[in-house]
Each structure stands twice: as C-alpha cells, then as structure tokens.
Amino acid sequence: MSKQVVIVGGGVIGLLTAFNLAAEVDRVVVCDQGEVGRESSWAGGGIVSPLYPWRYSPAVTALAHWSQDFYPQLGERLFASTGVDPEVHTTGLYWLDLDDEAEALAWAVREQRPLSAVDISAAYDAVPVLGPGYRHAIYMAGVANVRNPRLVKSLKAALQALPNVTLREHCQITGFEQEGGRVTGVRADDGVLAADDVVLSAGAWSGDLLKTLGLDLPVEPVKGQMILFKCAEDFLPSMVLAKGRYAIPRRDGHILVGSTLEHAGYDKTPTEDALESLKASAIELLPALADAEVVGHWAGLRPGSPEGIPYIGAVPGHEGLWLNCGHYRNGLVLAPASCQLFSDLLLGREPIIDPAPYAPEGRLL
Numbered sequence: 095m096s097k098q099v100v101i102v103g104g105g106v107i108g109l110l111t112a113f114n115l116a117a118e119v120d121r122v123v124v125c126d127q128g129e130v131g132r133e134s135s136w137a138g139g140g141i142v143s144p145l146y147p148w149r150y151s152p153a154v155t156a157l158a159h160w161s162q163d164f165y166p167q168l169g170e171r172l173f174a175s176t177g178v179d180p181e182v183h184t185t186g187l188y189w190l191d192l193d194d195e196a197e198a199l200a201w202a203v204r205e206q207r208p209l210s211a212v213d214i215s216a217a218y219d220a221v222p223v224l225g226p227g228y229r230h231a232i233y234m235a236g237v238a239n240v241r242n243p244r245l246v247k248s249l250k251a252a253l254q255a256l257p258n259v260t261l262r263e264h265c266q267i268t269g270f271e272q273e274g275g276r277v278t279g280v281r282a283d284d285g286v287l288a289a290d291d292v293v294l295s296a297g298a299w300s301g302d303l304l305k306t307l308g309l310d311l312p313v314e315p316v317k318g319q320m321i322l323f324k325c326a327e328d329f330l331p332s333m334v335l336a337k338g339r340y341a342i343p344r345r346d347g348h349i350l351v352g353s354t355l356e357h358a359g360y361d362k363t364p365t366e367d368a369l370e371s372l373k374a375s376a377i378e379l380l381p382a383l384a385d386a387e388v389v390g391h392w393a394g395l396r397p398g399s400p401e402g403i404p405y406i407g408a409v410p411g412h413e414g415l416w417l418n419c420g421h422y423r424n425g426l427v428l429a430p431a432s433c434q435l436f437s438d439l440l441l442g443r444e445p446i447i448d449p450a451p452y453a454p455e456g457r458l459l
C-alpha cells in the first residue's frame with residue numbers, strides 16, 4: 095500500500111505496530127523522544143498474563159488470550175531473524191492465599207483456562223523455596239514471562255534490518271500538522287514530518303500530545319518500581335504471587351520482584367521506601383532472598399487508563415490520526431493482539447477480534 099505511516103513512541107506498542115505495518119505499507123517512521131524501548135516496555139516485569147486475569151473486563155481478556163497463544167511464535171520468529179532471544183519462558187504461575195479464589199476458578203471454567211486449585215503441599219513440593227504459612231493456592235499452567243528488555247531489543251534489531259523502516263531516536267514530537275480536518279504529519283523538534291497516517295503510541299505521554307488538539311485522553315502515568323536479584327538458575331521454577339507482589343524467574347536465575355503502584359506524575363526516581371517494601375515482600379515470599387543481593391532497582395511509568403482498556407483505532411474528527419495506547423499494567427501481554435488489531439483497522443482488513451470496546455470514539459473527553 096502506498097502510504098507513509100509515522101508512529102509516535104517506540105515502546106513495545108510502537109515497535110510492534112511498525113513491524114506489522116512494514117510488511118504492508120511503503121514507509122514506516124518511528125519517532126521516540128529518547129531511545130526506543132527504554133521506558134515502560136523496558137521497566138516492566140513481562141508476565142504474559144494480567145496479574146489477576148479474572149478481575150478484568152472481557153475486552154482485556156480477549157486481547158490477552160490472543161496474545162498468549164501468539165507469544166511463543168513471536169519470540170521464535172524474532173530470535174531467528176535477529177539473534178536476540180526475547181526468552182519467552184513458560185513457568186506457570188501460583189497465586190497464594192487469594193481472597194477471590196472462587197471467582198478465579200469460575201472464570202477459568204468460563205474461559206477454558208488451565209487454572210485450578212492445588213493442595214498447598216503440592217505448591218510447596220513444586221516451589222520448595224516458598225515462604226512458610228501459606229494456606230491455599232491456585233495454579234495456572236502455561237503462563238510465560240518474556241524478558242522484555244530483550245523483546246524490545248530484538249524488535250529494534252528486526253526493524254533496523256527492514257529497508258522501508260526508519261527509527262528516529264531522540265526525536266520529540268511536539269504537535270500535529272493539520273489540513274482541513276485531516277492530520278497530515280507531526281511536528282518534531284527539528285522540523286515537520288509528513289504522513290498519510292499518524293499513530294500515537296506514546297505510552298504514558300499520549301494524553302499530553304492529544305491535548306494539543308483539544309482532546310482529553312484519560313491516560314496518565316502510574317509509577318511502578320521493581321527490584322532484581324541474581325540466584326542459581328534453578329532457584330525458582332515457577333512465578334509466584336501473594337498480596338499483590340510477585341516474583342518472576344528469568345532463565346538465567348535473575349529474579350524480578352514487583353511492583354509498586356504510585357501516582358507521582360512523570361517522576362521515575364526509585365525510592366528507598368519502595369526498595370525496603372519490595373525487599374520485605376520478596377523475603378516473605380521467598381525467604382532465601384534475604385541472603386541474596388539486590389542487583390537492580392528501577393521505576394517505570396505505566397500508561398494508566400480506565401479499567402486498563404487500551405485505545406485502539408481512529409480518532410474521530412481527525413482523519414489520519416490513530417491511537418494504540420493506554421495499556422496500563424498489561425502492555426507486554428496485550429501487545430501482539432493490540433498491534434495486530436491495530437494493523438487490521440488501519441489497513442481496512444477483517445479485524446482479528448471485535449474492535450468496538452477499544453475504539454477511541456466516545457471514550458475521549
């Protein structure tokens with residue numbers, strides 16, 4: 095298709111959107127105000143599931159299911175073409191001492207997901223390093239985590255190898271060019287970039303840019319802090335979650351523990367309070383971590399949206415302008431389905447799932 099598409103924001107959403115569109119349109123340009131893939135998509139934990147999937151709307155569930163089935167092949171395809179392995183690591187996930195276990199189990203039956211109650215002794219057998227005192231557990235087999243910093247690195251490498259894609263890093267977009275109600279490009283700090291279509295996938299910053307058109311997009315930054323340990327490769331065989339805090343094993347024995355939920359504007363400074371609180375949670379979940387060193391501590395800004403339902407589709411009244419943003423706590427798991435659905439809409443193809451719940455129309459204030 096003879097088109098130039100400009101994508102604002104090179105997190106997992108912008109990069110995967112570019113990857114999908116590059117096979118279908120003449121030219122794709124991705125602009126990022128920093129380096130691509132260094133914001134929330136780098137900072138996240140990479141669980142390929144919402145933390146409590148039964149608490150979400152069918153809209154989030156539909157995107158999550160499609161993506162979960164697709165992740166292993168995405169990982170293999172990116173590894174084969176770039177040599178950078180996103181490490182889709184299938185470990186399963188234990189939830190411990192949940193209050194809404196009955197709702198979780200009913201959801202699993204309805205959605206035909208492999209989640210079931212397990213005897214607590216079976217959980218201790220499977221995860222011998224688990225802390226004492228847990229009374230009940232449910233387990234979902236097949237849940238993976240993706241090593242998100244590698245995922246964005248491999249996406250970047252895949253895009254750099256495509257002749258019709260340009261990555262413009264350190265290129266901040268400050269507004270949109272318009273002609274007769276149509277968006278015809280973006281304003282960068284070093285000039286104007288013309289486009290047939292502009293895609294806003296600027297994560298937590300998406301609302302600020304839309305304000306320049308007088309539109310109110312309810313996407314706001316929600317800070318999340320994580321800590322990282324390095325253990326033996328076989329230290330933790332499964333992901334575990336209790337009291338809202340989780341531990342994620344990477345293949346090489348790195349263990350991520352997260353996360354906080356803070357409304358602190360665009361401040362990304364890691365804090366001493368969060369470090370202590372995350373360490374305490376880590377030791378309660380996995381007491382042996384008391385003797386392990388914290389080798390990393392960082393914060394990222396999730397693109398918070400009402401109910402975590404992303405905005406995917408055309409902006410009404412501004413032809414040529416599209417949104418793919420607002421994935422809140424689930425942007426890594428939802429990325430494959432969101433970007434496939436998005437490409438279907440932009441290219442006028444039959445969409446993979448019903449696009450109505452994600453349409454910006456009626457959801458912009």
Ligand SMILES: Cc1cc2nc3c(=O)[nH]c(=O)nc-3n(C[C@H](O)[C@H](O)[C@H](O)COP(=O)(O)OP(=O)(O)OC[C@H]3O[C@@H](n4cnc5c(N)ncnc54)[C@H](O)[C@@H]3O)c2cc1C
Nearest residue numbers: 103105127135138139140141267297318394424425426427
């Ligand atoms: C601590 C933490 C844990 C998480 N854990 C998980 C998890 O386990 N599973 C999961 O699915 N999700 C998780 N998430 C959420 C997930 O990381 C996000 O939903 C996802 O990364 C959002 O991707 P994005 O591409 O929309 O945003 P980002 O990755 O933030 O990318 C947006 C990009 O836009 C650029 N940008 C912004 N403004 C402009 C501008 N004006 N001009 C040019 N470029 C601009 C930024 O520089 C940035 O690179 C977690 C997040 C955090 C913080």
